[in-house]
Amino acid sequence: MLKVFRLAFVHFDTTDVDRLVRYYTDVLGLSVTRQDGDAAYVSTSIDHHNLLVTRAAEAGVRGFGLQLAPGISVEDAAAELGRLGLTHEVQEHPTPGIPSWVQFRDLDGYTVYLFSEMEMVGRGFGARGVCPNKVGHLSLRVRDAKQSVEFYKSFGFINTDWIEDFFGFMTCNRDHHVLNFCTSDRKALHHVAFELRDYSHLVRSMDDLGRHQIPVLWGPSRHGAGHNIATYHRDPDGNMVELFTDADVFIPELNMFEPRPWHEQFPQRPRVWGTDECITRWGTAFEQSLV
Ligand SMILES: [Fe+2]
The missing domain is CATH 3.10.180.10 (2,3-Dihydroxybiphenyl 1,2-Dioxygenase, domain 1)
Structure with missing residues (x-):
């Protein structure tokens, strides 16, 4: 059986990456660990990212990343998704900070990313803004x-x-x-x-x-x-x-x-x-x- 232990990141689409990132940094006090082209990676403290923000035609939540419990690999998760009859795709180096994930769509079409490892490259908590846990x-x-x-x-x-x-x-x-x-x-x-x-x-x-x-x-x-x-x-x-x-x-x-x-x-x-x-x-x- 699959087991995850945390909601690691939320994936937002937006028509204006800079505007949304400005809010999450200036107001909420998160930090940008990387921004290239149409994608930004935003961290609450030490994770590579807890928000993935990508440019799209429409704003809204696209999906979310769940971290697999220790001992469960991406390959294990892919095999279990297969047993559940869910179409899925394993991707190597899909984004900075995550070596591999398996992604699938849930019952409503939200994209779910299951992964084992995320780099810890965040800068700790900021001094300005809300700075949530x-x-x-x-x-x-x-x-x-x-x-x-x-x-x-x-x-x-x-x-x-x-x-x-x-x-x-x-x-x-x-x-x-x-x-x-x-x-x-x-x-x-x-x-x-x-x-x-x-x-x-x-x-x-x-x-x-x-x-x-x-x-x-x-x-x-x-x-x-x-x-x-x-x-x-x-x-x-x-x-x-x-x-x-x-x-x-x-x-x-x-x-x-x-x-x-x-x-x-x-x-x-x-x-x-x-x-x-x-x-x-x-x-x-x-x-x-x-x-
Ligand atoms: Fe709530």
Whole structure:
């Protein structure tokens, strides 16, 4: 069986590479490890890249890279994809920083890159801008969240929570969610989320956004599923960006989350949430368009 252990990078298409990279560097505080022609490689700290930005006719999320658990090679992954009946392609030196990957399209046509190794050539954390810990999770609009959740179980993902039957949360490590899927009538990004260090960092991030005249669309407030404290804004391409902290820590061995004082249940286990109880635990007004 396939097993991945982290979301390593998100692949964005954009009509204006320079403009999008300027936002992710000047506002979010990431660093460019390489930019050549129509591609830019952007790092949160030490990875070669956590964002791959390529020029295209239309902006949006193209796909994402998942790193394979130790001991699973790209060739092993390709063989397993074959067993799953998925058309795939192994590529040597597909991009700087990654020696090889196997790529395939998932149920909705998002490109998934599975790889074993990524160079660590990033420059550490910057001194200006938000400077998040990492890309925390990626939320995608899909035709059928139930089907997507079942599909990604084949890659070692565990379903941690649901909002009713249309928003499924999945993890491949101890983070409450690494991928989530929202049933939708269109294929598009729902949001990409960056993890911050603590509450004070979240407040400072809003000052950073304010300095750049970027409005916070919603939050901060604590969610139900995941219990993360989150804010949302948009990057220059209109991609929704979540900044969050304090998300639940999953203990797969016990099928529960590490206890926290704000939990509703002890032990807090994966469950189905109603929409209203999940969007905010603080009673903060929210915009239905975010769901
Ligand atoms: Fe999120």
